[in-house]
Every structure is written in C-alpha cells, then in structure tokens.
Amino acid sequence: MHIIESGNVAAATGVKLSRVQVIAAYPITPQTPLTEKLSEFVESEQLTAQYIPVESEHSAMAVCIAASTAGTRAFTATSANGLLYMNEQLHWAVGARLPIVTCVVNRGIGAPWTVWNDQQDSMAQRDVGWIQLYASDHQQIIDSVIKAFRLAQTVSIPVMVCYDGYLLSHTYMPFDLPEQSEVDAFLPPFVPKHFLDPENPGNFNTVTLPDVRPGVDGTMRPGYIEIRHNLHQDLRAALDSYAEIDREFEQRFGRGGSPFVEQYRCDDARFVAVAVGSLSYQLRDVIDTMREDGIAIGVMGVQMYRPFPDQAVASALAGKECVIVFEKALSYGNQGPLYSDIKSTLYRMDDRPIIHNYILGLGGREIKTQQLLDALTESCARPAAIEDTPRWIGLKLQEEHHG
Amino acid sequence: MAEKTTILNLTEEEFVHSGNRACTGCGLSIVYRIGLKALGKNSVLVVPPSCLTVLQGLYPVASTKLPCVNVTFASTAAAATGVRSAMMALGKDDVNVVAWAGDGGTSDIGIQALSGACERGDNIIYICYDNEAYMNTGVQRSGTTPQGVLTTTTPIKGKLQVKKDVPAIIAAHGIPYVATASAAFPLDFYDKVKKATTIHGPKYIHVHTPCPPGWGFDTRYTIKVGKLAVETGLFDLYEIENGSFSLSAPSQRLVGKKRPPVSDYFAAQGRFKSLDTDMVNTIQQQVDAKWAA
Ligand SMILES: Cc1ncc(C[n+]2csc(CCOP(=O)(O)OP(=O)(O)O)c2C)c(N)n1
Ligand code: SF4
Ligand SMILES: [Mg+2]
Numbered sequence: 079m080h081i082i083e084s085g086n087v088a089a090a091t092g093v094k095l096s097r098v099q100v101i102a103a104y105p106i107t108p109q110t111p112l113t114e115k116l117s118e119f120v121e122s123e124q125l126t127a128q129y130i131p132v133e134s135e136h137s138a139m140a141v142c143i144a145a146s147t148a149g150t151r152a153f154t155a156t157s158a159n160g161l162l163y164m165n166e167q168l169h170w171a172v173g174a175r176l177p178i179v180t181c182v183v184n185r186g187i188g189a190p191w192t193v194w195n196d197q198q199d200s201m202a203q204r205d206v207g208w209i210q211l212y213a214s215d216h217q218q219i220i221d222s223v224i225k226a227f228r229l230a231q232t233v234s235i236p237v238m239v240c241y242d243g244y245l246l247s248h249t250y251m252p253f254d255l256p257e258q259s260e261v262d263a264f265l266p267p268f269v270p271k272h273f274l275d276p277e278n279p280g281n282f283n284t285v286t287l288p289d290v291r292p293g294v295d296g297t298m299r300p301g302y303i304e305i306r307h308n309l310h311q312d313l314r315a316a317l318d319s320y321a322e323i324d325r326e327f328e329q330r331f332g333r334g335g336s337p338f339v340e341q342y343r344c345d346d347a348r349f350v351a352v353a354v355g356s357l358s359y360q361l362r363d364v365i366d367t368m369r370e371d372g373i374a375i376g377v378m379g380v381q382m383y384r385p386f387p388d389q390a391v392a393s394a395l396a397g398k399e400c401v402i403v404f405e406k407a408l409s410y411g412n413q414g415p416l417y418s419d420i421k422s423t424l425y426r427m428d429d430r431p432i433i434h435n436y437i438l439g440l441g442g443r444e445i446k447t448q449q450l451l452d453a454l455t456e457s458c459a460r461p462a463a464i465e466d467t468p469r470w471i472g473l474k475l476q477e478e479h480h481g
Numbered sequence: 482m483a484e485k486t487t488i489l490n491l492t493e494e495e496f497v498h499s500g501n502r503a504c505t506g507c508g509l510s511i512v513y514r515i516g517l518k519a520l521g522k523n524s525v526l527v528v529p530p531s532c533l534t535v536l537q538g539l540y541p542v543a544s545t546k547l548p549c550v551n552v553t554f555a556s557t558a559a560a561a562t563g564v565r566s567a568m569m570a571l572g573k574d575d576v577n578v579v580a581w582a583g584d585g586g587t588s589d590i591g592i593q594a595l596s597g598a599c600e601r602g603d604n605i606i607y608i609c610y611d612n613e614a615y616m617n618t619g620v621q622r623s624g625t626t627p628q629g630v631l632t633t634t635t636p637i638k639g640k641l642q643v644k645k646d647v648p649a650i651i652a653a654h655g656i657p658y659v660a661t662a663s664a665a666f667p668l669d670f671y672d673k674v675k676k677a678t679t680i681h682g683p684k685y686i687h688v689h690t691p692c693p694p695g696w697g698f699d700t701r702y703t704i705k706v707g708k709l710a711v712e713t714g715l716f717d718l719y720e721i722e723n724g725s726f727s728l729s730a731p732s733q734r735l736v737g738k739k740r741p742p743v744s745d746y747f748a749a750q751g752r753f754k755s756l757d758t759d760m761v762n763t764i765q766q767q768v769d770a771k772w773a774a
Contacts, residue, residue: 099567099570100570128566130562130563133559133597136556136559140556140594141559141562144560144563144564145564145570274548274567276523278548281537281543281548281549282549284540284541284551286540292541293542
C-alpha cells in the first residue's frame with residue numbers, strides 16, 4: 079500500500095513495524111515529529127512498547143542501553159546537539175555490542191545556533207563504531223529502519239539511520255508501506271545470548287584490564303584491546319551481512335540491490351559526482367542536463383558510510399577520470415570527511431581518478447541546482463588537478479576574512 | 482513498620498562473594514553485602530563508575546551473584562529506568578531494579594537523570610552510598626563533602642561550602658519513599674531496603690558509608706566513626722514515607738538526650754584537621770539548633 083507522508087512519519091512507521099519494545103526520546107528540531115508520532119502510536123496502542131519521555135538525550139541512550147542489555151529491542155532518535163550530548167553513550171552502546179537503532183535527522187551544530195540541515199552531526203560521529211546508513215528519500219527511510227534492526231541484531235552493533243532534516247524529515251512523499259506480516263517474517267524477535275537475567279546472572283561492562291586474563295574456570299578471556307579488535311573485525315564483516323540482508327529484503331519487498339552506493343548514469347561516465355543523502359538525488363537533475371550537453375557524467379550516492387564500503391566505492395569509481403565529492407560536513411582544518419575516505423580508497427588503484435571536494439549547504443544554506451551545475455562544469459573542465467583544499471559553494475563573504 | 486531484622490533472623494544467603502577489591506574496613510562493603518541480602522535473588526543492579534565498580538571485580542571475575550549492568554557516570558537512574566522498561570516489556574515486573582551509585586555519581590553528575598526518574602515516577606530503587614567524596618579517583622570534593630573537609634581538591638583550607646542535602650532534594654520530588662541509613666547500623670539499612678522492595682514507584686535510600694583511607698581513620702574504626710556521625714547528631718537517620726517523616730531508632734533515641742560533641746567525630750578523622758575551634762563551635766551550634774527544632 080502506498081501512502082503520502084513526511085519522512086519523520088516514514089521513520090516512525092518503520093519503528094512501529096519493527097515491533098520496538100522500548101523507546102526513549104527527547105525532542106529536538108527537526109527530529110521532534112518523529113518522537114511525537116511514536117508517542118501517539120504507543121498511547122493509541124497501535125504499538126505495544128514502553129515509551130520513556132526522558133529528561134535528556136544522554137538519558138535517552140541510557141534507557142536504550144539498559145533496555146537492550148536486558149534483552150529488548152530499543153530505539154531512540156535525535157538531531158545535532160542532541161546527538162552530541164549522547165556522544166559518551168554512543169561509545170558505550172557499541173562497546174557493549176547492543177543492537178540499538180537510532181534515527182539521526184541531520185541538522186547543523188551550534189554555535190551559532192542553527193536548526194537547518196547539514197550532515198555535520200552524524201559525520202562527526204563516524205569514529206564511534208556505529209554502523210551509519212543514509213537515506214535519500216522516504217522509501218529508503220522506512221526500509222532502512224527495518225533493515226537496520228535486522229543488521230544490528232545480526233552483528234550485535236548499533237545502527238544509525240540518518241536522513242536530512244527538513245529536506246526529508248518535513249517534506250511529503252509517497253512511499254510503499256510494508257505489510258506487518260512481511261516485516262515479521264523478515265525481522266525475527268531479538269533473542270540475545272546474554273542478558274540481565276536473575277536466573278543466570280552476569281556482570282556487564284566490567285572494568286577490563288589491558289591484558290588477557292583467565293576466568294574462574296581457567297579459560298583465557300580477552301583484554302580491552304582484543305574486545306576492540308573484534309568490534310572492528312565485526313564491523314568489516316557487517317558489510318557482507320548487510321549485502322545479504324539487502325538481498326533478502328529485495329526478494330521479499332522488491333526494493334534494494336544497491337546497499338552501499340547508488341549509481342546513476344555512472345556506467346559510461348568519465349566524471350562522477352558523489353554525495354550523501356538527498357543531495358545525491360538533487361544532483362541527478364544536474365547530471366541529466368549535463369548529459370544533454372554531451373558530458374559523460376554520473377552521480378553516486380553513498381548509502382552506508384560506516385563501515386566504509388571501500389570495495390563498492392572502488393569498483394564504482396575505477397577507471398573514472400575525475401570524482402567530485404559534495405559534502406554538507408567538514409573535518410575542520412582538513413577536508414570533507416567523505417572526500418578523505420574516498421581518496422584513501424582510490425589510493426591503491428594504479429590508474430586512480432583525480433578528486434575534487436566541494437563544501438556546501440552548511441547550516442541549511444540553500445543549494446541551488448544551478449550552483450551544482452556550475453561547480454560540476456568547472457570540475458569537468460579541469461579534471462587534471464587534484465585539490466586538497468575544498469572549494470566552497472555559494473559563499474557570500476561580506477568582507478575579507480583574516481585567518 | 483514490619484518486624485525489625487536482628488542478627489538472629491538475618492538471611493544467611495550471600496550475594497557478594499567473600500573477598501573483593503574494596504579496602505579493608507570499607508563502609509560500602511558492609512552495606513553492599515547487607516543490601517543485596519535484603520534485595521534477594523530476583524534483582525538487577527545498575528552501577529556507574531565508583532568504588533563499587535572496583536569492588537565488583539575485574540573482567541572476567543565478578544564478586545557479586547546478581548545480574549549487574551555497569552553504565553556511564555551520569556546515567557545511572559536513566560539506565561535503571563531502561564532496565565525497568567525492559568522488564569515491563571518482557572512481563573517480568575516482579576524483578577527489583579536497583580541503582581547503586583556513589584555520592585558524586587548521585588549529587589553531582591547524576592542528579593539530572595535521578596531527578597528525571599523521580600519526576601516520571603519510575604519504579605526503581607536508587608541507593609546512594611555516601612562516602613562524602615570522589616574516592617575512586619582519589620578523594621576529590623563532591624557535593625556531599627561536608628564543610629571544612631580536606632580533600633585533594635580542597636587541600637589546604639578544606640571545603641568552603643556546606644554538604645548538599647540530597648535526600649531533601651529527592652524528597653521534594655514527592656516520591657513515595659526516601660530514607661537515610663548508615664553502615665554503622667546495617668540492620669536498620671537492611672529493613673529500609675527490604676521496605677523499598679515492597680513500594681511501587683521511585684525509592685531513594687541515602688546511606689552514609691565511612692571510608693578509612695578517604696576520611697583518615699584506622700580500618701578498625703569504621704563502625705565507630707559511622708556511629709559517631711549519627712550520635713553527634715550530624716547525620717540523621719530517618720524515613721519519609723508518602724510525605725510523612727519519622728526518625729529511625731538510632732536517631733530517635735537521641736531526642737531529649739545529651740549528644741556527644743561534634744568535635745569527638747571530627748577528632749576521630751584526619752580529614753577535619755583544618756577545622757579551627759570557631760568553625761567547630763559554629764557547626765556545634767548549627768547541630769544543636771537543628772535538634773532543638
Ligand atoms: C563522565 C565521567 N567523568 C568523570 C569520570 C571519572 N570518575 C570515575 S569514578 C569518579 C568518582 C566517583 O565518586 P563517587 O560517585 O562519590 O563514588 P566513590 O568513588 O566515592 O565510591 C569519577 C570522577 C567518569 N568515569 N566519567
Ligand atoms: S576508598 Fe573508601 S569507599 Fe572506596 S573502597 Fe576504599 S574504603 Fe571503600
Ligand atoms: Mg563518593
């Protein structure tokens with residue numbers, strides 16, 4: 079069944095279909111309508127779950143961490159400063175290997191205050207160890223939420239489902255509503271091996287020494303570094319798990335097939351624009367225009383950012399002349415984070431493409447399609463020079479800024 | 482109140498293994514052992530970083546027999562709420578969900594989450610063991626460090642501010658049960674924990690736990706020092722049940738009696754040695770005024 083709803087409602091509906099048992103959330107623009115919708119689902123008994131209106135995002139994740147450790151499916155959602163306020167808890171959740179799912183409705187970060195969209199909030203969390211999925215439209219939001227729960231419990235690693243604030247969260251689009259029975263068949267209940275159980279007591283997240291240490295039964299147990307190594311290995315292995323989950327999802331729901339990157343007119347392209355989220359769809363119009371002018375260009379949307387799908391990125395970009403990375407986030411003092419990651423992926427190629435970086439849209443600055451066209455035209459005209467200093471799109475500097 | 486527990490009818494079942502990583506003479510060690518007896522097997526514990534984290538052992542060895550989740554410093558009460566929600570979702574609502582945090586984890590960094598849980602009426606027991614400083618990190622001042630106490634962050638003049646009255650703050654939330662207790666009166670503490678398991682909603686117990694290395698007294702004087710705090714009238718034992726206040730026996734029996742001077746308590750510990758006579762007299766007058774009221 080198709081419905082027309084907002085991106086936040088698509089996310090909330092995905093959460094409902096996933097039969098979440100514990101929800102804790104704290105309001106922040108533009109995530110707010112998502113949590114409002116979830117409280118409505120719970121109060122109207124359309125969803126049987128505990129809804130905890132916590133007093134902060136730190137506590138929201140605390141509730142999820144504890145509820146997940148106790149063996150229930152837990153969810154929260156946030157944006158911008160709320161995500162940053164959770165930072166310690168994000169690390170804790172992944173270190174404890176809990177299959178929590180969190181929606182991040184992307185928004186710029188203060189100071190100065192901004193409520194508008196960019197992707198600095200979730201990009202700044204790339205190193206915590208969570209899996210990060212990015213949706214480009216409402217269908218991908220609802221599908222990603224359902225897949226995220228399956229992935230999280232398959233690999234015991236929490237997942238962020240990120241989507242652009244306002245551009246996706248508050249706009250209305252038609253999308254297909256998966257059948258509950260189909261979702262139930264796709265997403266089995268969460269049954270952890272170890273959980274907080276008075277019948278079988280265990281002490282979770284105990285202080286762990288630098289070195290390995292035998293347990294009371296004499297078997298050697300990992301030290302901190304082994305535990306962290308295993309997390310990294312399991313994150314790398316999550317790429318295969320997600321490919322498998324995406325295949326199964328496609329068989330059941332008829333959507334999927336490109337879990338890591340979504341390519342548009344890339345096959346014969348000499349040039350490839352790269353972006354994350356809704357911007358990758360906006361770029362499709364530009365690509366169509368340039369194709370009409372005979373420029374062999376395509377666009378690649380990155381749908382999973384952590385673990386970084388380097389093989390999928392490498393095979394999509396192999397043999398291209400120039401890759402142009404557009405980012406609504408910046409590793410301040412260096413480059414766009416995606417640019418750095420793509421560059422390191424290309425490094426091992428003999429005949430690697432030239433790569434350009436544009437920063438745009440921070441704090442909700444409108445991204446005009448004409449600006450994208452101008453930038454791509456400019457980059458395609460000088461595909462020989464790599465530029466590690468990102469170019470900025472649409473800056474309106476009033477006076478000379480002295481660094 | 483239900484029949485008082487005595488040493489004759491105290492349950493023999495232990496939930497803390499003998500031998501743990503707490504210091505000799507640790508007041509926390511006493512209340513943890515007694516408190517877990519009162520809670521019994523059907524309980525889940527939530528613990529933030531503190532001396533209790535250390536007491537509980539280093540992976541893969543644990544010194545307690547109850548399921549426990551260690552959580553971040555500021556999140557104890559919210560995590561307890563999370564365990565409770567999961568138990569409700571799983572239909573296991575008879576489980577006691579019990580947070581155990583230090584005074585720093587309660588009065589300072591964790592007070593927001595605790596206030597939130599109390600305001601929401603979450604069905605948890607929160608036990609704050611008050612050793613009156615951040616002991617785990619090496620005796621720094623906390624919100625509940627009393628005035629005049631030397632700590633590593635109040636090293637010369639002693640703490641200038643007065644002790645934060647956390648039980649009163651929590652009582653102001655109107656929760657059904659608030660109690661204070663002391664490691665020097667373990668059976669009184671036992672009965673309060675036991676009572677807390679029978680009440681629905683947030684329950685808060687603030688237990689005074691003397692700490693030999695942090696307070697500067699010999700390990701054999703833990704009970705003596707703890708008793709002096711109560712008997713001098715400095716740390717009062719009471720319950721507030723559905724808003725009605727009652728002194729507990731160890732404090733009740735001081736009413737109308739002559740109490741030992743607070744200087745006895747101060748002199749028994751190294752941490753008060755920067756207090757001058759004027760300050761001691763002022764504190765004595767404050768305690769006298771409180772007891773006269
Ligand atoms: C966010 C955060 N800040 C600081 C610390 C460091 N820290 C660990 S335990 C502790 C002191 C605990 O004091 P208290 O709660 O009184 O318990 P005690 O050690 O006295 O038993 C501190 C400051 C931490 N673990 N997390
Ligand atoms: S420092 Fe004090 S509270 Fe901590 S374990 Fe030692 S005696 Fe107990
Ligand atoms: Mg302390």
